[in-house]
Amino acid sequence: MEHSGSGPLEGSDIGLQRDRVVTEEEWLHKWEMGDIGFHKEQRHPLLQKYLDVLLNGRSGLRIFFPLCGKAVEMKWLADMGHSVVGVEVSEEALKEFFAEHSLPYSEEPVPEIPGAKVLQSTSGDISLYCCSIYDLSSSIVGQFDAVWDRGALVAVNPCDRQRYVSLMITLMDKNSSYLLVTVSYDPNKHKGPPFYVPESEIKSLFGNHCKIKFLQKVDDFSDRHRQWGLDYFLEVLYILNF
Numbered sequence: 001m002e003h004s005g006s007g008p009l010e011g012s013d014i015g016l017q018r019d020r021v022v023t024e025e026e027w028l029h030k031w032e033m034g035d036i037g038f039h040k041e042q043r044h045p046l047l048q049k050y051l052d053v054l055l056n057g058r059s060g061l062r063i064f065f066p067l068c069g070k071a072v073e074m075k076w077l078a079d080m081g082h083s084v085v086g087v088e089v090s091e092e093a094l095k096e097f098f099a100e101h102s103l104p105y106s107e108e109p110v111p112e113i114p115g116a117k118v119l120q121s122t123s124g125d126i127s128l129y130c131c132s133i134y135d136l137s138s139s140i141v142g143q144f145d146a147v148w149d150r151g152a153l154v155a156v157n158p159c160d161r162q163r164y165v166s167l168m169i170t171l172m173d174k175n176s177s178y179l180l181v182t183v184s185y186d187p188n189k190h191k192g193p194p195f196y197v198p199e200s201e202i203k204s205l206f207g208n209h210c211k212i213k214f215l216q217k218v219d220d221f222s223d224r225h226r227q228w229g230l231d232y233f234l235e236v237l238y239i240l241n242f
Helices: 022-033 045-055 073-079 091-100 156-171 199-206 223-227
Strands: 062-065 085-087 105-109 117-121 124-129 144-150 172-184 211-219 234-241
Touching: 022 091, 045 144, 045 211, 045 223, 062 073, 062 105, 073 124, 085 091, 091 117, 091 124, 105 156, 105 211, 156 172, 199 211, 199 234
Parallel strands: 062 085, 062 144, 085 124, 144 172
Antiparallel strands: 105 117, 117 124, 172 234, 211 234
């Protein structure tokens, strides 16, 4: 197969990754076994660098973390005076978040979603929903001024990508901002997740609803990626303005 020079194997994930499905049970198992190489103990350098781009001079925002795991940035942003909402299928991940930050919290059922619960910090500025993201809607969680999407879009099964983006669009308030981190590598060498989502697909998924601006590519290659059989691994950052 020939490739143009526009990007690394642009669009060549059609065969290997398109039909790949990771079940909810598999994600739960990863958290139970501590197989969470995707979790970062430190604040993400791209969020730190581009925080002003996301906040755009605004304070007291409602900020959404899709597929949040136990992301340390949730506490960081809440401490700045923002209201943070996350969603995560693993209750283990959410309990670890509150424990690791020594944050007292309460648990409440979510009446609109059978079996779901929301874990809320006693201070009230962090609310984490334990359920499938597809069970959420703006009538349950409202709309958001900002989104930090790292390890979320790229973790969603390729067959669910359109559904995920359609939901995210309904959760965006007017004049909101969405920082999106995707990953770039040779999708013929790793089945994912994280999945390779080329810029062309970002444009087709989001393009009719917001302005998309590429911000930066950074080398994130590590031994973990070498073990996957990869020889490069990049993080690619976009800002989406609604």
